Amino acid sequence: MATAALVSAPVINAQTLTPVPKVEPARATPLPALKVNARLVVLDVVVTDRTGKSVEGLTTQDFQVFEDGELQHIRSLEPPSGHSLPSASVAADASIVYDPAQPENFGQSPVNILVLDQLNTHFADSSYARRCLRDYLASQPALLAQPTTLLSVDDNRFRQLQMLTRNRDSLLHALAAAPAQYPWTLEVNGKTDHGPIERLDQSLRALEEITQSYARIPGRKNLIWVGGGFPSLDPEALDGDDLQEVKDALRHVTDVLLDTRVTFYAVDPTSSVPGMAEITDASQMAFVQAAGDSVGTNVDPFNSSQDFDKLGPVTGGRVVHGMNDIARQIASSVDLGSSYYTISYTPSSISEAIAKYRKISVVCLRAGLTATTRSGYYSGQTEQEKAAATASYDLTTAAEGTMPLNGIHVTVERDSLPSAPPATYIVRASVANLTWKSRPDGSATASVYVMAVSLNAKGKMLGHTVHAMVASAKPDTDLHDTTRTADFYFIATPVPKSAALRFIVRDSVSVRMGSFDLPLAKH
Numbered sequence: 001m002a003t004a005a006l007v008s009a010p011v012i013n014a015q016t017l018t019p020v021p022k023v024e025p026a027r028a029t030p031l032p033a034l035k036v037n038a039r040l041v042v043l044d045v046v047v048t049d050r051t052g053k054s055v056e057g058l059t060t061q062d063f064q065v066f067e068d069g070e071l072q073h074i075r076s077l078e079p080p081s082g083h084s085l086p087s088a089s090v091a092a093d094a095s096i097v098y099d100p101a102q103p104e105n106f107g108q109s110p111v112n113i114l115v116l117d118q119l120n121t122h123f124a125d126s127s128y129a130r131r132c133l134r135d136y137l138a139s140q141p142a143l144l145a146q147p148t149t150l151l152s153v154d155d156n157r158f159r160q161l162q163m164l165t166r167n168r169d170s171l172l173h174a175l176a177a178a179p180a181q182y183p184w185t186l187e188v189n190g191k192t193d194h195g196p197i198e199r200l201d202q203s204l205r206a207l208e209e210i211t212q213s214y215a216r217i218p219g220r221k222n223l224i225w226v227g228g229g230f231p232s233l234d235p236e237a238l239d240g241d242d243l244q245e246v247k248d249a250l251r252h253v254t255d256v257l258l259d260t261r262v263t264f265y266a267v268d269p270t271s272s273v274p275g276m277a278e279i280t281d282a283s284q285m286a287f288v289q290a291a292g293d294s295v296g297t298n299v300d301p302f303n304s305s306q307d308f309d310k311l312g313p314v315t316g317g318r319v320v321h322g323m324n325d326i327a328r329q330i331a332s333s334v335d336l337g338s339s340y341y342t343i344s345y346t347p348s349s350i351s352e353a354i355a356k357y358r359k360i361s362v363v364c365l366r367a368g369l370t371a372t373t374r375s376g377y378y379s380g381q382t383e384q385e386k387a388a389a390t391a392s393y394d395l396t397t398a399a400e401g402t403m404p405l406n407g408i409h410v411t412v413e414r415d416s417l418p419s420a421p422p423a424t425y426i427v428r429a430s431v432a433n434l435t436w437k438s439r440p441d442g443s444a445t446a447s448v449y450v451m452a453v454s455l456n457a458k459g460k461m462l463g464h465t466v467h468a469m470v471a472s473a474k475p476d477t478d479l480h481d482t483t484r485t486a487d488f489y490f491i492a493t494p495v496p497k498s499a500a501l502r503f504i505v506r507d508s509v510s511v512r513m514g515s516f517d518l519p520l521a522k523h
Helices: 087-091 123-138 168-177 184-189 195-213 240-259 282-290 308-315 326-338 387-399
Strands: 012-016 041-048 063-067 070-072 074-078 111-117 143-153 158-167 221-226 262-267 318-320 341-345 357-364 370-372 376-378 410-414 424-430 444-455 461-473 485-491 500-507 513-519
Touching: 041 063, 041 326, 041 357, 063 074, 063 341, 111 123, 111 195, 111 326, 123 168, 123 221, 123 326, 143 168, 143 195, 158 168, 158 195, 184 195, 195 221, 195 240, 195 387, 221 326, 240 262, 240 308, 240 376, 240 387, 262 308, 262 326, 308 318, 318 326, 357 370, 387 444, 387 461, 387 500, 387 513, 410 500, 410 513, 424 444, 424 500, 424 513, 444 485, 461 485
Parallel strands: 012 485, 111 143, 111 221, 221 262, 262 318
Antiparallel strands: 012 461, 041 341, 041 370, 063 070, 063 357, 074 341, 143 158, 357 376, 410 424, 424 485, 444 461, 444 500, 500 513
16 A cells, blocks of 8 residues: 655645545534534525516515524625626637636636436436437527536446537537437336435435536536436335435535535426426425425424435425426526526524534515525534545545546646655645645644545556545645645555556545546556
8 A cells, every 4th residue: 555755845735644544534624605603604596586587686685594594694695697707708609618627717607517317217218308408409599608518327327428618519419429328227126126226326426526526616506407316215125324324425415515506406307296396486486495304494304315306405406397398497497597696694693513404595575586595504513524434435436437526626747856756646736725724823734635546448446545634834825826736745556457547635624526637658
C-alpha cells in the first residue's frame, strides 16, 4: 500500500493523517446553507398562478418564509431576471460546449439535466419515453435558452450522451445515436431477490455522480428524470442493517442534492398510479405539500418509506405520474425550473438537534399565487458526520464513475524531483473549493480524503489506495483565491495492467468531490 509524504508548499501545506486500508471516521463541521447554525439558508422558489404559469415581478414584501412554523426574516431576494448567462456566453454560437469545470461561463443561469431512465422502465415504455423526449427537443428553438445536457442510466452503466450545450440539434443527434437498452434487472428480477435494491443503489449513485459533476455551477440545476424511477422498498421486507443502509444512502444523496441546488423533476411515462400529477392551482399545491410523510412539523420525509416520489417535493420539484402528454410535461418541468426567485434567510432557531429535519414553507401573499420550494433540510449532525459509511459510499461511487467530478477543481502531475520516491504524484486541489477550519493563531486547516484508483482499459477498478489528509494554510492566506492550490503528495503504485490512474479528492465536511484521470504510458 502506498503512503503519503509530508508536504511543504510556499503557502499551503498538506500532511498525511494515519493511512487507512478502509475509510475511517473523521470529524465534520456544518455545511453552509444546510445546517441550522449556518449563517444563511438559500432557497430557490418558483411562483405560479392558477393556470400553473410562472410569475415574475414580485418583491420581498410578497413572501413569507416559515421554518418549523416560525416566521423568518428574509435577508435577500434575487428575481428571475438575475438568473442569466454572462454576456459572453449569450453571444456565443450554438457550437459552444459548456464545461462544468469552468463555472464562470454559466453566471447565475440555471442548467437543465435530462436523464433517460432505462434502468427502472420497462423496455416498451422506455422506447415511448425516448420518442417523447425527442418530440420535446424537436419543439424547442435551435438555440436553447439554457445549457442542457443529456444522460442515460441503464443496467450496465451511467452515460453522458451529450455534454452541456445550447444546441438543440446536438442533443437530438445524441439521443438518436444512443441505442435503446433492455432493463434486464427490472424484467428478470422484478420485485424478487435483490433486484429492487440493486436498482435503487444504481439510481442513487447516478444521482450523486450527476450532482458532483455539476456541483460548482453556481445556479440552479434542474434535473428532469424521464422514466419509472427507483423502486419503493417495503421496510418490513428488509432486515434492520439493510434498511438503515438504504435510509442513510437516500438521505445522504438528498443532502448532496440540496447542497448543490439540484431541483428534481420526474416524469413517469407509463404509470397509472396517481401521484403528483400536474399542479395547476394553489389548492393542489397545498395538498401535495401536506401529503404523506411530510405532514406536520419536523417529520423526516424519508422516515417511513424510501420513496422515489419524495425526491420531488424535498428538492422543490415534482413527480408526475399517469399523464399521457409526456413531451409537454418535460417542457413544463423545464419551464418551471427556468423562472425562480432566490431567497435567503438566517434561521431564528439556534438548536442543533442531531439529525433533526427542519420543515420549510414559503407563502406568497398575493392572492391566487403559489410558491414552491424544497420542503426542508437536515440540521445538526447528519449522515455526513458518519464519515466511514458516507466516505466509503462516495469514493466507491467515484471510483468507477463515467463522468468527471467537478465539486473540487483537481489536477495531478508526477513529481519530477530526483529526490522524490517512486510513483509520487502531486495532487493539487483548489483552496477555494475546500472547507477550512480556523485556528486561534489565524491559520486554517482543511480535511480531505485522497484516493488513487487503478483502472483498466475499460475503466474497471483493479485496485485503490486511500489516505485521510490535512492541508494547512498560514495566517492571512486568501482562501478564496481560485489560483491557489493545496498540494498533496501521494504515492500511488499502479496495479499491473492499469491503463490509467484516477485521483479523487473528497472534502470531509462538504462531501464535495473532484476527480482527475491520468493516462499511464504503455510499456
